Amino acid sequence: MKNIKACILCGSKRYEIFGITKGCTGLMYFIVRCPECGSLFLPGKFDSMEHNPDMGYVTVSKSSDRGRHIPRNKRYVLYNRDRRKAFRVYSDFIKRNKPSGKILDVGCGDGYFLTFFSRDKYERYGVEFNKNNYNRCLKNKLENVFYGRFRSFRTKKKFDVIVMLLYIAHSESSLANLRKCYRLLKKGGIIFLETGNANSDVARRLGTNGVFFREAPAHRYFPSDETIVKMLERAGFSDAEILVPKTEDIISLWARKG
Numbered sequence: 001m002k003n004i005k006a007c008i009l010c011g012s013k014r015y016e017i018f019g020i021t022k023g024c025t026g027l028m029y030f031i032v033r034c035p036e037c038g039s040l041f042l043p044g045k046f047d048s049m050e051h052n053p054d055m056g057y058v059t060v061s062k063s064s065d066r067g068r069h070i071p072r073n074k075r076y077v078l079y080n081r082d083r084r085k086a087f088r089v090y091s092d093f094i095k096r097n098k099p100s101g102k103i104l105d106v107g108c109g110d111g112y113f114l115t116f117f118s119r120d121k122y123e124r125y126g127v128e129f130n131k132n133n134y135n136r137c138l139k140n141k142l143e144n145v146f147y148g149r150f151r152s153f154r155t156k157k158k159f160d161v162i163v164m165l166l167y168i169a170h171s172e173s174s175l176a177n178l179r180k181c182y183r184l185l186k187k188g189g190i191i192f193l194e195t196g197n198a199n200s201d202v203a204r205r206l207g208t209n210g211v212f213f214r215e216a217p218a219h220r221y222f223p224s225d226e227t228i229v230k231m232l233e234r235a236g237f238s239d240a241e242i243l244v245p246k247t248e249d250i251i252s253l254w255a256r257k258g
């Protein structure tokens with residue numbers, strides 16, 4: 001395989017083929033595994049936006065579906081969940097740990113998650129590069145949303161909480177993004193993540209036929225409960241903790257800037 005890039009987590013140039021998947025573009029993609037750290041990723045460069053400008057980034061507007069992160073016209077079991085219920089659990093957890101302050105949602109979609117945080121206790125910030133979603137943020141009365149990619153987001157502000165929900169698998173430079181989150185957090189600040197899990201029971205059973213992999217190349221990094229913790233640690237975070245049984249197909253976790 002030509003133009004293999006170094007492992008996104010440990011920098012190793014070695015790799016082994018983990019499998020082949022039929023991606024969301026209808027093309028076949030190799031998924032490789034780093035033998036040093038176990039990270040799974042797509043070799044080579046992909047711009048998920050060039051490959052599929054719409055899929056994977058549409059948050060549908062029906063209120064019961066709002067915040068769902070599903071490709072249009074697809075009803076994957078993986079995402080067929082009540083986002084409102086999940087967002088309530090996540091936001092309650094965050095509020096217990098940070099009852100007020102500045103919260104930044106990276107890849108905030110239509111801003112639905114931020115609306116779980118009251119304006120009088122939280123300063124709510126978002127980053128979103130889908131124009132339609134950005135406009136929905138404005139409709140949701142979220143004024144502090146940056147329209148663009150996270151790598152272009154510049155601020156002198158420091159945050160108490162940074163959230164990345166179903167974002168990191170899309171990220172072209174996941175470690176650099178987590179390092180940026182670390183820099184943007186106050187000391188003692190927390191990062192809260194939600195991601196698919198390549199170690200889940202479902203993923204193990206279906207292998208690269210599983211939905212997590214079939215989102216390639218919109219998904220280009222396939223975290224597991226193990227590699228995402230390693231990546232958080234490498235970005236500087238401590239006390240990373242997975243909040244659901246790690247056999248689940250979607251895991252949430254948090255870590256702290258010590």
Ligand SMILES: [Zn+2]
Pocket residue numbers: 007008009010011012034035036037038039
């Ligand atoms: Zn590696």
